[in-house]
Amino acid sequence: MNSKAAERVLAVILFWAVAAAITYVFWWMGKMSADDASALVTAPNFSAVFAYWGLFFTFFIGLYLGMGGGECFSCTLEGDQTFSPEVLRKACGTAIAFVGTAVSVMLTTRFAQYGLPEGAFGLNFTSGSQVLSLLPLHWGFVWLVFVQHLRLV
Amino acid sequence: MSRTAGKIGVVGVVVILAAISTYVMYLLEWTVRGSDTAQGLLGLDICLWVIFWTLCLTGYWGLPADKVPVVRKIVGTVVILALGLAFTYVFKAITPAIVGGAVTGKVSEVYPLMSLTYIAWSLVFVMTALWVGSFYSKL
Numbered sequence: 101m102n103s104k105a106a107e108r109v110l111a112v113i114l115f116w117a118v119a120a121a122i123t124y125v126f127w128w129m130g131k132m133s134a135d136d137a138s139a140l141v142t143a144p145n146f147s148a149v150f151a152y153w154g155l156f157f158t159f160f161i162g163l164y165l166g167m168g169g170g171e172c173f174s175c176t177l178e179g180d181q182t183f184s185p186e187v188l189r190k191a192c193g194t195a196i197a198f199v200g201t202a203v204s205v206m207l208t209t210r211f212a213q214y215g216l217p218e219g220a221f222g223l224n225f226t227s228g229s230q231v232l233s234l235l236p237l238h239w240g241f242v243w244l245v246f247v248q249h250l251r252l253v
Numbered sequence: 254m255s256r257t258a259g260k261i262g263v264v265g266v267v268v269i270l271a272a273i274s275t276y277v278m279y280l281l282e283w284t285v286r287g288s289d290t291a292q293g294l295l296g297l298d299i300c301l302w303v304i305f306w307t308l309c310l311t312g313y314w315g316l317p318a319d320k321v322p323v324v325r326k327i328v329g330t331v332v333i334l335a336l337g338l339a340f341t342y343v344f345k346a347i348t349p350a351i352v353g354g355a356v357t358g359k360v361s362e363v364y365p366l367m368s369l370t371y372i373a374w375s376l377v378f379v380m381t382a383l384w385v386g387s388f389y390s391k392l
Contacts, residue, residue: 145370
């Protein structure tokens with residue numbers, strides 16, 4: 101296997117390893133809660149949560165950061181160049197997207213409380229299948245597309 | 254002008270395909286029905302199918318374009334949707350072993366997010382096709 105093919109295989113493993121890790125974190129958060137109804141990853145939504153996070157990291161790591169041979173494949177450090185402009189640009193874009201996502205998730209969950217009769221936490225579409233675990237990635241998509249297509253950095 | 258007509262045509266096809274896809278989900282009873290929350294989930298269903306077909310036609314097919322390898326792209330699209338279906342069922346089957354709970358019984362009752370799960374996996378494969386297409390143009 102040549103080095104490009106190896107990087108592509110590693111990229112796919114990375115997408116799904118990160119997706120699995122985040123799914124596990126959301127599942128673990130539910131486990132830590134005493135209330136079963138607030139579980140974030142349950143039988144009905146586990147597959148969707150894992151798939152959407154895998155989709156997000158395929159987009160973020162593969163298409164935005166260019167790991168595995170995309171647009172940014174050659175943006176590695178060269179010679180005495182400590183930080184290449186491309187790496188800095190991607191790092192800034194990623195930081196903006198992550199901060200924007202955190203703020204957006206915080207605001208939308210905050211406002212969602214007022215939309216529910218009991219003042220419940222998060223966006224509860226159906227009992228036992230909260231979508232809070234899907235909220236960050238949807239905002240992440242929005243912010244990454246924002247950063248990339250509006251060329252914020 | 255013809256380029257503009259092409260773009261409008263693509264938008265029209267996206268809307269039609271999204272409507273057909275959502276209707277198929279409804280016929281299969283993969284959507285949530287009869288609850289207060291069903292309308293919200295149906296809206297999400299429609300939105301995600303629009304996103305899927307937009308990515309598929311403009312990203313994977315590259316429309317509007319002068320020359321498109323139609324047969325290859327049709328085969329690719331069918332493979333994407335088939336892989337999405339396969340992964341939906343595989344993960345539905347293995348879910349109880351991973352997170353517990355039960356998923357057997359009437360789909361709309363025990364697995365209410367079936368349609369969203371199927372779109373999720375279909376989006377995964379169309380996004381993967383876009384990623385692979387960024388370094389391998391023969392996909």
